[in-house]
Amino acid sequence: MLKRVLLGVVIGCGLSAAQAEEPKIGGVVNAVIQPEPPGLMLAMVQNGPTQMVAGNIFEGLLRYSPKLEPLPGLAESWTISPDAKVYTFKLKPGVTWHDGKPFTSADVLFSIEMLKQTHARARNNLVMVEKVEAPDDLTVVFTLKEPFGPFIGIFEVGSMPMVPKHLYEGTDYKTNPNNNAPVGTGPFMFKEWQKGSFIRMVKNPNYHEKGKPYLDEVYWQIIPDAAARAVAFETGKVDVLPGGSIENFDVLRVSKLPGACVTGAGWEFFSPLAWMWLNNRNPILANKKVRQAIMYAIDRDFAKDVIWNGLGKVATGPSASTIKFYSDDVPKYPYDPAKAKALLKEAGYKGEKIRMLPLAYGETWQRWGEAVKQNLQDVGMNIETIATDVPGGNQKIMEWDYDIAFTYLYQYGDPALGVSRNYITSAIAKGQLFNNVEGYSNPEVDKLFAEGATAPTDAKRKEAYDKVQKILAEDVPVAWLLELQFPTITKCKVKNLITTGIGVNDGFRDAWLDK
Numbered sequence: 001m002l003k004r005v006l007l008g009v010v011i012g013c014g015l016s017a018a019q020a021e022e023p024k025i026g027g028v029v030n031a032v033i034q035p036e037p038p039g040l041m042l043a044m045v046q047n048g049p050t051q052m053v054a055g056n057i058f059e060g061l062l063r064y065s066p067k068l069e070p071l072p073g074l075a076e077s078w079t080i081s082p083d084a085k086v087y088t089f090k091l092k093p094g095v096t097w098h099d100g101k102p103f104t105s106a107d108v109l110f111s112i113e114m115l116k117q118t119h120a121r122a123r124n125n126l127v128m129v130e131k132v133e134a135p136d137d138l139t140v141v142f143t144l145k146e147p148f149g150p151f152i153g154i155f156e157v158g159s160m161p162m163v164p165k166h167l168y169e170g171t172d173y174k175t176n177p178n179n180n181a182p183v184g185t186g187p188f189m190f191k192e193w194q195k196g197s198f199i200r201m202v203k204n205p206n207y208h209e210k211g212k213p214y215l216d217e218v219y220w221q222i223i224p225d226a227a228a229r230a231v232a233f234e235t236g237k238v239d240v241l242p243g244g245s246i247e248n249f250d251v252l253r254v255s256k257l258p259g260a261c262v263t264g265a266g267w268e269f270f271s272p273l274a275w276m277w278l279n280n281r282n283p284i285l286a287n288k289k290v291r292q293a294i295m296y297a298i299d300r301d302f303a304k305d306v307i308w309n310g311l312g313k314v315a316t317g318p319s320a321s322t323i324k325f326y327s328d329d330v331p332k333y334p335y336d337p338a339k340a341k342a343l344l345k346e347a348g349y350k351g352e353k354i355r356m357l358p359l360a361y362g363e364t365w366q367r368w369g370e371a372v373k374q375n376l377q378d379v380g381m382n383i384e385t386i387a388t389d390v391p392g393g394n395q396k397i398m399e400w401d402y403d404i405a406f407t408y409l410y411q412y413g414d415p416a417l418g419v420s421r422n423y424i425t426s427a428i429a430k431g432q433l434f435n436n437v438e439g440y441s442n443p444e445v446d447k448l449f450a451e452g453a454t455a456p457t458d459a460k461r462k463e464a465y466d467k468v469q470k471i472l473a474e475d476v477p478v479a480w481l482l483e484l485q486f487p488t489i490t491k492c493k494v495k496n497l498i499t500t501g502i503g504v505n506d507g508f509r510d511a512w513l514d515k
Helices: 002-006 015-020 048-054 105-118 120-125 149-153 226-234 248-255 288-297 300-307 337-347 363-378 390-398 443-454 458-475 503-509
Strands: 028-032 062-064 070-072 075-080 086-091 129-136 139-144 188-194 198-203 217-221 260-263 273-278 312-314 353-357 382-385 404-409 478-484 488-491
Touching: 028 226, 048 503, 070 075, 086 105, 105 120, 105 129, 105 139, 149 443, 226 248, 248 260, 248 488, 273 288, 288 337, 288 363, 288 458, 288 478, 300 312, 300 363, 300 478, 353 363, 353 390, 363 382, 363 404, 390 404, 443 458
Parallel strands: 028 217, 353 382, 353 404
Antiparallel strands: 062 070, 075 086, 086 139, 129 139, 188 198, 198 217, 260 488, 273 404, 273 478, 312 478
16 A cells, blocks of 8 residues: 555655745755764765765766756766767866865866775776866866766766865875865755754855755754654654655655655665675575575565565565666575575585674664564574664674675666676675675676676667576575665655655755745
């Protein structure tokens, strides 16, 4: 029922109608952020809560429509050469950083070099770049080694945030004091962070988009308890519940409250896919039969229907069904405990302890961890749950100090941008998150992902991706769980918040309050 009511619709107020109204100036919006971000320096931290807050402080060269079409951002226009190897961006004139310094092509060049060191996804996205040049202050030219079809899709704020050269050049990026008070070009400026309470953003009075933002301030309220977050919305303390802010079992009730609007839009660019990292370095999990047994052991339909209240779809493999070149012509893993037990016996598993790290994102994830632990124990696996907070969990995964760990990752509309990074050998880098932290390596998979990224036609790309999905589904480098769906619930007085394919993550630029 939830799925029918919420997916891709707006109840009680229409986005198109909001866009047609004359925006009103001023006002303060309170939004929930859950959990509290580990940091806001988007070039160095890329988890979901960080992107949601910092995507309104930093900007990328482009924005993307719900259909994933490129839109102007810090670049006002762009051209692609006939051979599809040269991309020329014209930067918007008159853009300044929040400290008043001008934004120029030098910042773009610096950002790219920094991101190669600090941002695993950006490094992977830039692998086809031969050189980047800045012929003048407002022009940036990317020359590729060979055509790379998804290249125009890598410039979103979370994927390639622009960083102020004058504040980071020559510094230790990890300890730079600006990490704690980020300076961007975006519509809102960082003002204050009271840990455990709120993050406050204020209007950028010198924003390059004339007349925007409309709001004076945005407070991101940090409310650890899920029930308290729902109550805060009911009582009017908060106006925006981004996807995942309240537990799934409460979504339908809260969405029906007077003055509430709900939409499933704003996740088109992300297509979040949940899975469990399986540390392939562990001698037990290095055995493919054990990994396959885990897939058979997990009741994913129960998770979808009971834990996620229908807000999801059982995943079939490494790609979400909503992105390009998805194929379901792959080995399937229905819930089959008997098959799981047989595979564990064949693999010679003798009850060795396996450490499992749930995701500290609230009660839904805690319940999911408990359900999966029970599933695995039911087939004879010795599972120890390791409790941790978000930063601690991130650290353990980055340092490969885990056996099984829950996660969900974004797909970014194309397997070359959001899928390959999780499975190719070159994306194994200790100390970085959201890449190939499971340590899986298969030369054939590397080859097919490379072919899929650079093939000259979509038909050739599909051919490569069809093959690689079959291999991965057979090898089970990670245990795929669900394609997730995250409705956003707002007070209907908050207008025009969801306007792009990344939704709330860059939405406050256009949002206004019908006071």
